[in-house]
Ligand SMILES: Nc1ccn([C@@H]2O[C@H](COP(=O)(O)OP(=O)(O)OP(=O)(O)O)[C@@H](O)[C@H]2O)c(=O)n1
């Protein structure tokens with residue numbers, strides 16, 4: 165049974181404007197040939213489509229090498245290659261005839277091997293437009309004013325730029341329509357630079373849908389330099405330096421009438437025991453911030469053995485950790501913390517705690533999340549022996 169969709173990739177040219185010995189479609193771009201990239205892009209965008217490639221008769225060995233570069237699924241979608249002609253238009257016609265002999269598909273996309281950057285969105289738009297209009301091509305608005313000039317280099321006319329489009333491939337057609345148009349064009353003996361012109365000459369209305377500036381044609385050596393830029397794999401240095409840190413702390417209950425959580429005093433039947441004010445939540449958040457910048461833990465900065473921290477407000481620990489982030493030019497993007505206890509209930513104090521931590525850290529309250537849970541009466545928190553707190557911090561540091 166014929167495929168509903170065929171993709172014809174024309175690779176029969178010599179690439180004379182691109183310079184260098186090898187025809188441009190067989191040149192490597194970051195280790196993979198241009199043609200292999202184009203075929204894999206087409207296969208990824210339309211996995212059910214048959215792929216037919218038109219090659220130059222001299223390029224059989226280069227083509228076999230290209231096929232060996234392809235992922236197995238793309239290779240399996242390939243039909244036998246067709247041989248090209250002296251003009252692109254002849255190559256396309258030969259390819260269409262070869263597809264027709266296998267069984268006519270409903271739709272065919274004709275694509276330049278020299279455009280390896282067609283993305284799935286573009287291919288989907290092409291298929292949809294061909295189904296809707298019978299003949300459709302991707303086009304991009306022009307950024308330059310265009311002049312029509314005579315043989316002596318004088319301007320004859322300045323067409324209205326708003327009505328002009330630079331057209332690309334894949335150009336998409338109902339198969340029977342474009343095959344008939346190509347046969348008629350061959351009989352007429354005129355030369356055409358794209359398949360849309362051939363459809364137009366046959367009296368078809370050709371729809372123009374949105375092209376993609378990234379889908380440029382490799383024509384000159386400069387285009388190869390641009391392609392390398394476009395392909396450059398992102399390195400760690402290109403990524404934002406975003407880091408996460410985690411913190412965990414536990415304090416046991418002792419005699420008292422309130423606990424400090426996130427800088428908020430919460431009335432309770434007990435206090436938390438500790439060298440400082442025992443704000444278990446603030447300690448977990450502080451450790452998370454220190455962890456994100458690999459600055460050790462709270463004990464390394466404020467040793468419990470040091471009497472000056474006895475009864476200290478834990479706010480100073482967190483202020484210190486945040487200052488270390490800022491001294492590196494960083495920002496705290498987000499804090500997410502969980503308090504683990506049977507009592508006191510955290511819900512009624514959640515907003516006060518968020519506001520308190522946000523103020524101490526100098527960040528928006530929307531960047532502070534506070535949650536609470538019990539352990540269903542299990543473990544030391546379940547037995548009401550103390551409170552645990554967990555926190556993560558997200559910190560963004562400057563690049564480099
Ligand atoms: N006789 C030809 C001429 C061109 N093409 C293909 O048509 C696409 C677009 O053509 P172009 O960029 O002009 O390629 P070349 O003709 O190879 O380039 P040049 O004009 O610089 O020689 C390319 O994938 C090219 O391989 C083809 O199949 N048969």
Ligand SMILES: C[C@](O)(CO)[C@H](O)COP(=O)(O)O
Pocket residue numbers: 252276331332333357358359381
């Ligand atoms: C078909 C085409 O890619 C549309 O832009 C283009 O016309 C082919 O390139 P050529 O340099 O005219 O062969």
